[in-house]
Amino acid sequence: MATELKRRVISGVVMAAVVLAATWVGGLAFRGLAAAIALLIYFEWSTITRLTERNFTGNLVGWVGIILLSANIAFGDNGMNMPFLGGLAITMLLIVAVGGGTWWLPGGVIYAGLSGISLAAIREGGFPGLAAILFVFAVVWATDILAYFVGRALKGPKLAPRISPGKTWSGAIGGTVSAVIAGSLVGLAVIGVVSPWLAVIALLLSVASQIGDLFESFIKRRFAVKDSSHLIPGHGGVMDRVDGLVFACFAIFLLALAYDASSGHLGLSVGEFLFGL
Structure with a gap:
C-alpha cells in the first residue's frame, strides 16, 4: 500500500473514531467537537482568503469573537449562541463597511460560527x-x-x-x-x-x-x-x-x-x- 494511501486510511479511521465516539457520548464531548470544528473552519477560511493580509485588525477581532463563541458552544448557554453570533456578525459588517477591507471577513465569521452552533444544537436532547x-x-x-x-x-x-x-x-x-x-x-x-x-x-x-x-x-x-x-x-x-x-x-x-x-x-x-x- 502506498505511503499516501496509508496516511489517508489511518487518518480517516482516527477521524471516524473520534467523531462517532463524541456523537455517541454527546454532551460536552460533542459540543467540544463542534466548537473545535468552528475554530478550525475559521482558521482555514482566514488562511484561504488571506484575511490577515487584507484586514489584520478585523481578522484579529474575528478571531477573538470566534474563540469566545466556541467557548460558549462548548461550555456556556446554548440559548446565547445565536444572539452572540448575530452581534458578532453585525460587528464584523460594520468594521468592513466603515473601515474598509474584505467582505470575506464577516462571511468567514458567519460560516464558521453557524457551523459550530448548528452541529451542537442538532445533537442536543x-x-x-x-x-x-x-x-x-x-x-x-x-x-x-x-x-x-x-x-x-x-x-x-x-x-x-x-x-x-x-x-x-x-x-x-x-x-x-x-x-x-x-x-x-x-x-x-x-x-x-x-x-x-x-x-x-x-x-x-x-x-x-x-x-x-x-x-x-x-x-x-x-x-x-x-x-x-x-x-x-x-x-x-x-x-x-x-x-x-x-x-x-x-x-x-x-x-x-x-x-x-x-x-x-x-x-x-x-x-x-x-x-x-
Whole structure:
C-alpha cells in the first residue's frame, strides 16, 4: 500500500473514531467537537482568503469573537449562541463597511460560527438528538458516496463545470435518491415507520449538502488553492471534509428554528422537530 494511501486510511479511521465516539457520548464531548470544528473552519477560511493580509485588525477581532463563541458552544448557554453570533456578525459588517477591507471577513465569521452552533444544537436532547445527528450523517454520507459512484458510472452533463468540473447531474440525482432512502431507513429505525416527512427533509438536506460542496469548491477556485489546508494527513483540511455536512446542518437547524418561532413550540429540539419524540 502506498505511503499516501496509508496516511489517508489511518487518518480517516482516527477521524471516524473520534467523531462517532463524541456523537455517541454527546454532551460536552460533542459540543467540544463542534466548537473545535468552528475554530478550525475559521482558521482555514482566514488562511484561504488571506484575511490577515487584507484586514489584520478585523481578522484579529474575528478571531477573538470566534474563540469566545466556541467557548460558549462548548461550555456556556446554548440559548446565547445565536444572539452572540448575530452581534458578532453585525460587528464584523460594520468594521468592513466603515473601515474598509474584505467582505470575506464577516462571511468567514458567519460560516464558521453557524457551523459550530448548528452541529451542537442538532445533537442536543438525549436520544432525539442522537437520532437527529445520525439522520444528518446518513443523508450527507449517502449523498457523497452515491453521487461519486453514480456520476462516474453514468457521467452525462456537468452540474457546475466552472466550479467543480467533475460533478454531474447524474451524480447529483443519484446522491439525492440515495439520501432519501438512507434518511427514510434511519426514520424507520427510530420511529418504526417510513415517513414522507423525513423523506422530504432528507431530500432538502441532500440538496443543501451538494450546495455546500459546490460553495467550498467555488472558494478554493476563487483563491486558487487545491485543499483548504493540510491539517488532516491525506485528506486536506477540515473544510474539505465537512463542506456538505455543515450546509446540511445549517438547513435543518434553521428549519427547526423557523418552525419553532412560527408554531410557538419554544425550546423544541431538532430531534423533536424531525421525529416528534
